[in-house]
Amino acid sequence: MKEKNRRDSLYRQVKIARFWLPVAIVLMVLFFHFVILASVAPAQRDSFTIIFYALLGPTVTFLTLNWLAQEIKNHEKAKYELEHLYQELQTSHELLSSIQEVTEQFASAANLEATIAVASRGITDVTKALGVAVCLSEGNMNIDDQYNLSSALFSESKKRTSALAHNQSLNDKITLTNTDYWVLTNPILWAEKLVGGVHAYYETKPTDEQKESFSILSSEFSASAEAIRGRTRDLLTLIEIDRSIKAEGNLERILEILLKQMMARVDASIGGIFLLGDANRLVLRAGQGIAGTIEHLKLGEGFIGQTALEEKPRLSWKLEAKFRLGMLEHAQSAIALPFLADGLLGVVVLAHEKENYFYKNSLAFLSLMTGQLTLAIKNAQSYLQSEELAVSEERRRIAREIHDGVAQTLAFSALQLDLVNKLIEKDSEKAISKITDIKSTLRELIKELRRSIFALRPVDLDSHGLAETVRRYCRDYGEQNDVKVDVNIERLPKLSKKLEITVFRIFQEAMHNVAKHARANNINISLIYSSNGNVELNIIDDGQGFDLASVSDRVTTAGGLGLKNMQERVEKLGGSFSIKSQKGQGTSIKTSIPV
Template sequence: MGDSMSTTDWKNPPLIERIRWLRYVLPPILAVVVVAYQLGVAQRLAERYGHPLHYAVEIAFYSLVGPIVTWVTLIWIEHSLAEKEQLERQVQARTQQLASLTAVSADAILSLDTNGRISSWNRGAERMLNYKAEEIVGQPLTALLPEAEQLANRLHQQGEVQNFETMARMADGRLIPVDLSQTRQTTGPKDSLASLIIMRDITVRREREAILEEERARIARDLHDGVAQTLYFLALKADMARQQVAENPDQVRADLKEIGQKIRQVIRDVRRTIFALRPLDWARQGFLPALKQFVHDFAEQVGWQANMEIAPDVVVPPRLEATVFRLVQESLNNVAKHAEATQIWVQICTESEENGRFLQIIIRDNGRGFDPTQTKAGGLGLEQMDARVKAVNGRWHITSRPHQNGTTITFHLPLTGETNE
């Protein structure tokens, strides 16, 4: 690489180097030409044709050599300047292209000077961390990253940092998770802190990872409390039936019927558990289409008729996607386990109130209903739903009566404002 660069520099030296080279080389060349002419051509002409012809040739020589040399030199300088201007235009175009890409990037892109202070700040950084450029430029990196010193040590040891997950401090003091990459600037001393940093907000990714972890824990609980307990009960029933075959065949037939019903229930529970393991393709489908597909697939698994309506103006902010999905999923799980329903209705729309716009989610079934005041919250996962709603400063309520008109759950989630997480 170094030899290649040396060859390129030798073939295309900078303009100042060319002029410096010309300054030292051109005068000796002219001197050699003049001396060679005087000692060679001029002397022979004088000896052979006399001084008049010698003077005429000398005048012609000097009147041509100077202009020709000047003309050639100017052409060379003009060519060099044209090359320089072309290179400058290319550099300017690439700089503008890079600046445009940096400006429109959703990632936060910032640079540090040799003292480790922030020297540039793109729009993506403004949107992500809510700092204006004039507020943050000139500040040390520790103003943004609590782990800035650890990051600097890794950069010094490795020369670059890739996919470093840490927390970044927003303008209001809140911390958000980010995925960070940092590379050292090629110019400057080796111990210089000048570098380029790219940060990506991974809040949504962390929320989705948390959903997966929570889903695994829920499935483990369902398998233990549901399938495992039912299978244990069936084993006991089968043993009792075997012992009563001769003495009480009618009871055995009743027990076998109950065992068959329980087995079918276990099959439904296992199918629902397997269905819950299927990932939602939010990135490819979009959140709302993926949620709608989830509701219809869930209903198909448990044998419901599903009706889902999403208002055309509904846009779920990324910060609410995980909350909305978990609320809908937990509500459907409760209906499947306890309601004995055959139909469900899910409606998502927006509503305006005095304190802003809200996302409204209504989930209704035609099951047997229950008394919300007499139900243990943990049994229906109501504590988890309550915590999720409060985390986004929302509110919710349940409308239900035992054995009458099913159950309706309504969630109101603010579309603006901050969360309590």
């Protein structure tokens, strides 16, 4: 544009000069003839005329050509400047394109290690460095990577990173093995915390352009690496939450686990989970770092109660005194999130003693975690309801068994005794025979009652663990039922509470079925941890067996589980359940559940 304006200006000046230059010459000639010559003596007029015209032509020509030469020179200078500027813009465009390409690779990297590898190579290529090293350390994570550096330079880069961490000064020029190197270093900052450094090595002193490119790329890498670290951490947190929800059936422990994970996510020093109780009061069910004594809050009371009343997340960087109730007594910053499911279930609150401590962008992920918390509470409540239904069903079953079995047998025995009372004088031998039958019936009845009581007695899995509880159960079971029980239990890994309960309930159900129906003499039990990562429970008896098709939907025992329900419970945990039985050939039950 500038060059075009110059060309247009030169053209206009030449065009105008075509008119004013002849006019100026004519005026000068007229002025010479009528003014200058008129004042000169006639004898000198011819000499003056010759001198005038001899000077006028060359002078006009010189001035005109000089003017044109100056304009052409300016034109050439402008053209050169424009070409130089174009080259600079082209170079800058290529550099920015290279920087953009590398930063896009940062963003698309699958994990932190891949991002670091892209950074070390990309910064080397863009800044024309000899090589680049990236050293990163946070907590238990230590990742060091380099591109095109010798072992000596790579080792030197680690020392520079250590010097950064200790606020030591760094030299821009170093000498290794009699060779001079220039070094550019940029710290890696995550949440304003130093976690490492990026170091680029050059054989010559880097230009301003190289320094600027290195600064841009290393800063972009730091931001991208922090973002990837955050995404990875969030994903692992969600996986851990999901695993905790599936593995744990106890609501209190679930709340404690989830609260610790949410506090760790934002580095909170105070945390609590309140559930909505009777009379619309919030009851503290899990807490960490709590200093206050208030464990019940009304809706609208304090920061927590206000969140519950509005049913919206709240973030305060500086809590007012009127909001610092109970657990927030010493807090200055706080986040409160309600969890909802067809209405308010409760509130989770995270706090810290420092002002302006939390970041607003944390709310999105915390809300996602709160959704998981809502699911955990609903699942736990459903689990408790199912347990209550199971207890209620068990009570009805026991009442039915007593009514149909024990009560009727006792009533029949009472009638038999009345008959014996009448026969004892008339036919003593027959009365004695009846008494013998009644005694036999009562002994069987006593055995049946003992079996029911044995199956219903409480089991302390928390104190002894699954393996030892099974051993103790089998020892008492053999004595109680006059059956030989062989037990093979291999060392098991740490199992979740829910998995232990499920395995034991299936084991208990199967054993009670053997005692009640099988008439077995021998039972073989194996409880092992298989090579494919499953807990396997196998129970084999040599009893009379049964027809699966006729009883699979109706056999229930002290645990309240039928064979079909046993299978469904195992399959819900991703396992497999199989049972084989034929009349006269015993029964085999095999269960396999992933840990």
